[in-house]
Amino acid sequence: MATKRSGKAYYMISAVAAKYDIHPQTLRLYEREGLLKPSRTEGNTRLYSEDDLDQLETILSLTRELGVNLAGVEVILNMRRKMERMQQEVNEFMAYVKKELARGLDDWEQRLSTAMVKSSPTDLVRTGATGATSASGARRAESAEGADEDEIDVASAVSKRSS
Numbered sequence: 001m002a003t004k005r006s007g008k009a010y011y012m013i014s015a016v017a018a019k020y021d022i023h024p025q026t027l028r029l030y031e032r033e034g035l036l037k038p039s040r041t042e043g044n045t046r047l048y049s050e051d052d053l054d055q056l057e058t059i060l061s062l063t064r065e066l067g068v069n070l071a072g073v074e075v076i077l078n079m080r081r082k083m084e085r086m087q088q089e090v091n092e093f094m095a096y097v098k099k100e101l102a103r104g105l106d107d108w109e110q111r112l113s114t115a116m117v118k119s120s121p122t123d124l125v126r127t128g129a130t131g132a133t134s135a136s137g138a139r140r141a142e143s144a145e146g147a148d149e150d151e152i153d154v155a156s157a158v159s160k161r162s163s
Contacts, residue, residue, distance in 0.1 A: 010039065010047035020060060027056075033070055035059055035077065 017024045030036040031046070036055055038046040048056070055077075062068040062076060 008049060010049055011053070013038075013046045013048070016048045016053065016056070020056060022060070030056070030059060030070075033074065035070070035073060 011019075013024045013027055017027060027036065027046070027048075031038065036048075036052055036059070038048045038052050041047060058077070059073055062073050063070070068076065
């Protein structure tokens with residue numbers, strides 16, 4: 001039997017037990033073990049929501065189909081909740097990073113418009129990606145321990161070409 005409370009459907013223990021072919025005492029056990037948390041009426045009658053039924057289906061699947069005991073079910077459900085929380089945190093972090101990147105690009109464009117030497121970010125990235133080094137890169141190459149003369153000459157030639 002379904003009951004309506006604030007627009008959501010709730011089911012009494014007898015209806016849930018009949019629907020899933022389990023004994024009401026099993027549902028009480030799941031509640032005692034902390035696997036299910038049905039709401040209660042003022043008369044202390046258990047009412048199972050759709051979320052409770054989804055949780056029950058997961059429990060029954062683990063126990064019936066996979067042979068997991070109740071202690072294992074508890075561990076699995078706790079890990080599942082932790083993973084969902086972690087996924088939510090990752091999603092929030094990604095949204096934050098996207099927002100900061102968008103804000104950073106706006107700042108970058110503003111800095112470029114007032115720069116003495118105009119250059120687009122793609123030019124800077126392409127220069128670094130093709131292996132061309134700047135004058136400071138050539139100085140780093142010269143000061144690197146164990147650098148032989150050929151490497152220094154190549155770095156100097158590249159920096160002269162890019163100037």
